[in-house]
């Protein structure tokens with residue numbers, strides 16, 4: 074169930090795609106082929122989604138290379154349908170280091186969005202993204218907005234997502250690491266519950282990816298908090 078496929082290696086860090094991501098891409102391809110009857114549209118959508126995942130890989134490399142700066146190595150980077158995970162060897166206890174590692178990821182997406190913005194303006198393109206199904210999708214505009222969405226979403230205080238790490242680092246510079254983790258984990262679980270509500274078909278369509286993120290954040294927040302609290306008890 075844990076089968077992964079190698080995407081490549083960057084600066085000694087292996088980058089992999091979990092099999093579920095490939096199933097999702099195949100599903101997207103099939104769905105758009107089925108609904109649009111156009112091979113070009115289906116391929117274009119898969120290329121755009123793959124480009125978005127490419128931006129997520131750069132985001133994870135942002136975390137990994139910043140962590141390396143603080144002598145923390147990254148075991149690998151794996152891409153899942155809900156996003157990427159850089160497995161760092163450890164999380165620094167120094168709030169400033171955790172903060173910098175956490176914001177490095179969203180900072181990469183912000184930089185990509187700025188570059189795309191400049192390219193779009195320089196080439197006289199339009200900033201408004203056209204829907205996927207149009208024959209001439211505004212790929213650069215779409216990717217720019219998706220990168221901005223990645224920045225916004227990742228900076229939500231949903232510990233252990235990036236914004237939640239920023240929150241813990243901020244709290245840990247004022248109160249004990251243990252209490253900072255406890256508060257960040259509670260806020261993270263609260264955010265996960267909100268994600269779950271937003272994902273259910275109460276306010277709109279059903280969003281399975283957001284539901285998986287909600288479950289992931291909820292359990293990961295509890296696990297990491299339990300780990301820190303137990304470690305502090307032993308110390």
Ligand SMILES: [Zn+2]
Pocket residue numbers: 132133136178179227235
């Ligand atoms: Zn991140």
